[in-house]
Amino acid sequence: MWNMCSIVIVLMFSFLPGILGDYPFLNVSLPWDVRVDDLVKRLTLEELMVQMSKGGAGPQGGPAPAIDRLGIKPYSWNTECLRGDASAGPATSFPQSLGLAASFSPSIIFDVAQATGIEVRAKYTDFSSQGVYGDHKGISCFSPVINIMRHPLWGRNQETYGEDPYLSGIYAANFVQGLQGDHPRYLRANAGCKHFDVHGGPENIPASRFTFDAQVRERDWRLTFLPAFKECVMAGSYSLMCSFNKINGVPACVNDKLLWNILRQEWGFQGYVISDEDAIENMITYHKYFNNSIDAVAACVKAGCNLEVTTSNPTPAYFSMVDAVNKGVLSEDTVRERAKPLFYTRMRLGEFDPSAMNPYTQYNLSYIQNPAHRELAVKAAMQTFVLLKNDNNLLPLRKNFNNIAIIGPMADNLVQLFGNYNPDPDPKYSMTPLQGLQKLASQVNYAAGCSDNRCTNYSTDDIKKAVQGTQLAIVCLGIGLELESEDNDRSSMELPGNQSQLLQDAINFGNGAPVILLLFNAGPVNITMFDAEPRIPAILECFYPAQATGEALYNVLTMSVPGSNPAGRLPYTWYRTADQIPSMTSYTMEGRTYRYFQGDALYPFGYGLSYSTFQYLKMTFESVIVAGDPLFLFGQVENMGDVDGEEVTSTCTWADSNPIKSGRSLLTSWKDNLQLQERRCWGEYSLVKIYPPCSLNI
Template identity: 55%
Template sequence: MMTSLFIQVFHLKTIITVLYLSQPPCTYGDVYPFQNVSLSFDERTRDLINRLTLDEIVLQMAKGGGGEYGGPSPAIPRLGIKKFQWDTECLRGDGYAGNATSFPQAIGLAAAFSTDIIYTIAEVTAIEVRAKHNDYVSRGNFSDHTGLGCFSPVINIMRHPLWGRNQETYGEDPYLSGMLAKYFIEGLQGDHDRYIRASTTCKHFDAYGGPENLPVSRQIFNAKVSERDLRTTFLPQFKQCVDGGAYGFMCSYNSVNGVPGCANSHLLTDVLRNDWGFKGYVISDAGAVEFSIIWHFYFKSILDAAAGCVKAGLNLELGPTGFKHQIFESIGKAVQAGLLTEELVRERVQPILYTRMKLGEFDPVEMNPYNFLNTSVIQSKRHQEVSVLAAVMSFVLLKHNGLLPLKQKLKNIAIVGPMSNNPTQLLGDYSADVDLNFLVTPLKGLSPLADHTNHADGCKDTECKEYDKNSVLSAIKSVDVTIICLGTGQVIETENVDRRDIYLPGKQQQLLQDVIQYSSGPVILLVFTGGPIDISIADKSSKVAAIFQCFFPAQATGTALYKVLTLESAKANPAARLPYTWYSNMSQVPDMTDYTMTEKTYRYFTGKPLYPFGYGLSYSSFVYSNLVIDPSTIEAGQNVTASFTIVNNGKYDGDEVCQVYISWLNATVETPRYQLVGFKRVPLILNEPIHIVLPIKSDQMAVWIDNKGFVVEPGVIKVYVGGQSPQQQTRITSNQLVSQFTIK
């Protein structure tokens, strides 16, 4: 694990100043047991709940944030309890809360295939969230996005290429998503033995992966999901959240098999609490409780909705910003009407208040080291360096003919395209509100590649309804290299907006064709999207020397690109891998409303994609050898290990992402064609072999059998090890090894 940034920051402070809190603080001592720090948090939480009236509890459950009517949770002056704001976005930086360090979008971080960088970004994010929270509270500001209840990470499966929120996810694989979520949780919440820096909220639970608006709205959509697909595709990464120690979950807008996510007792109680042992809180997505009445027509009245969602397992309501309806304000009336018991309501508030205990709210200020973080950490040198490193690690090299790296300065280059100097569209959804002085566009970052740089946007925005062909043709004449920057941005690919197709937006296709045809030098294509887009013309063209999928790299875009194109260090040698299948054309794209997994994601897709899951090139090449599966024969319930050797036999030092997959040869039920069960990003010095050992755990061998659950069946499991997914036909800079083991 990387060195704790919190410790670095904390050790810089030689004088501890107690924060001034604008509201009356709790008085400590033996007045109330919930204020007694010698008692356990469980004991203190129970005492606090016993001292609250039903009306007070109701407001703590009804005010999860969401505008002036949705939050904050109100103060309780008679007990010295302050207001508390839950509504905070922390996906990869402190979102919507003023200037903060902005890190690459989640889908790009997934491409890095690195648990270390996820941990570090979550840690840095939480440090800035806590620092800004301390500042906000000192000034009496409890509005949205000032709190500590981080509504992150997003670990829904990227099951469809056109979904508007693909960019917020960790891709299409449950194992990769779950592992990254686990390390995000650990990094964000911290490793203090008493307190958490902030609380994580894994979302959106569950089977939420489009549509947003096409062909129907997410507020009314019903995902019809088999129990097998639910258990093997949509739930595993959420279980990793529980195992990783997440304090919160957020339920989704959609219905699952006819029941709204926030009223779904099968998900919120049977699976989450009973099967997995989750002890934390569940908060609704914004307005989801009300939408169960007005859009899903699942409940007939406010009282029915309040009672039904509480019974199902919901603890906290996040309101619809700008609307007065907070359905949970009627919980008390539901109790009076006999629709709920007060005992259950008191049970539901427990994890809410316990989490606030763990955040240190009810302890003396000086006990909690996180209380002394201040806004000097925002955009610190170290945090900016992490942003650059994360972007460098996230770029996927899709095509390379040997042009790169650029080791000598060029005379003339052209940088063109609507994403070349479009700072806000490089950030992606749910970004920190970064001061644009900290943001480096491709134009700014890559201009030092040459003595002279020609520039033309070609289109004023990514919709590219109008195309200035002449400016582009002028820019790409008499240049050594043309760098073209294309993509979607948040106008086309975003929350509430699904894409209609995988084609380049507007006239960007014509722009690309013109650059390929008329550029005087070779072309480097930089793609800025969340999901796949049709760039087959560039993939096939000999004029295009290199293609990078850059996702939305945020504030360090240009700086990171320069490092990668020039191979400034071994870490800048491309090693990222696609966290999703890049479909070739629209004929491969399924109906978004179909939630069966047939022909979706690499696990079930039988076609030939443009680029497969797990794909990515390097400036170097790697050789895998000496694969040993130990033991080769096991009983059900045993684990095995895959051990192998990797050597970098290319030209440059660099990272390699080794991947381990399995397939079931004779299962009695439907299984994925292939399943990722292990990965590791490792640095490799030229010609110095390293030995890697990765486990394959018993639960990863299990198949789902309806009415029985997960079962490890007798049979043969095939194992694939390499820098790619199995049977990959697209060119790659490493080989793949195959073995197997037997379960008796």
């Protein structure tokens, strides 16, 4: 990247005072590669070692220290930007990534990433002006997460874009471009796609992510786990994070095939690779792949891991870099080459240019939670909701109620609505379901029923008292941070504790009043019995909508504002039970995700209802194509309902010969906003590569 994207600033800058500085690396009229080479050659091997060892996190892990003799400031590489500026004080909190994937809208992911990048840059400007550097105070992001959701119980499903490699790649590209910006010279912030690669659980059940060895077949690796990362690279991401796990016996952060052959030789990546926290130390302590840090650092640097992330270890593995060079197992030239992408990135972020040249330095704290970003948070949340059931068109709610019940452990639990890697909740701009839905009735009875989302301490009497005599019960159930997150896999698909009993009690004590079930979770839960229950006419999957939960719910349940007709679609297969698919430790794709699953799912991938209905007409495509040629698809879609709505159109292929082994492949997916009775023609194409020749279904 750094040696291909050189931009020569016109010579008019050369006579402006303060522009050039004393060193060529500060001279803005020089090409990027010349500046990078000049800077890196001025650093001692010891200085390079420390710079490459301090990727964060924790009190010992970062920031990369200042180099005072050259006027180089400290730099923090560790900032979380998944859907808002996380762990750096209040910031606009957008829905969790899995919910954003349910929008089937690349543009909303672009907009969220753009707003996130603006707020991250604004805070960085403020922090750096005060001389404050450290974790979550920089503009180099450990985001997005583009691993494939392949098992319902993985704790980090919520951070992903779902189970489809094609869509995950599109979303990743939009995130990267939205976050980094479109300035020809400067980055707003830089993306870092993770976790590279073959990483999708387990966290802790039934094995530890620190010792896990993912055994993957080449076909699955190429068709499932690599495509989204390739799209991330093609979109211009400056960084990738290598994962904890082994891949076929070799840890990811020292995996030559992954980091060198595929990433750099096949894809042409010229950015930097950063390790996950303590991943290099883990090769010694957990994987037992190396006996000492000298061998570990030599192999990792040669394989292409540019930067180490440690937590509280005062002596990172990369602190053995000088010893490795002196021992002859690592060359100084290799070290210098690996350092260049780090300083190139910092240059493109504007660190070594006068701030007046960089428009992104003008962002200030007034951008944090500004009205446009708060409005986007509401819009994004509305687009994430997936309507799973709507018997007798109960929704949208069309009448005013005298009294309703809003119950359940997720009804007024703000923290559990955000998911992990979230910005710090700001009560001024956050709204729970209870707060947002209170205006549905003149009297609202509220009962959590449980002391927390685990629902081990449950009061039947509280629920009975809340629902008796009401006209409608809105039940808010789900999983939450303690039960699905980093380090925490779920043990089953069942609703936690007594939540199912709470829902049953709401039905039994409600005297026939309809029940609306709102679910706040990432991976699917077992609601097969409740899907078939006629006294629950409506079910809405909400994921983790974050700060705008209450407002977005009111808008969608009443369809009271434009864009509030639910148009979310499931980004994963909603299995009936976890027993329907192979275990989490098996990395074969056979029998899992919509591409290979042959069983009876409760809800299929792409499922989602609307308050309107749509009809497809005159769908045509070429019956014979040559491998590698475009496949053109044509058709019409019409809104047959009496309200405006959005329809998601997706096209898949699968082979006649062996659909289980070949799998389904998503060719295209897009969303149309159709007014009532509107008919729209569409035409799409996809590049199809088929070998050997075969017959395909579309």
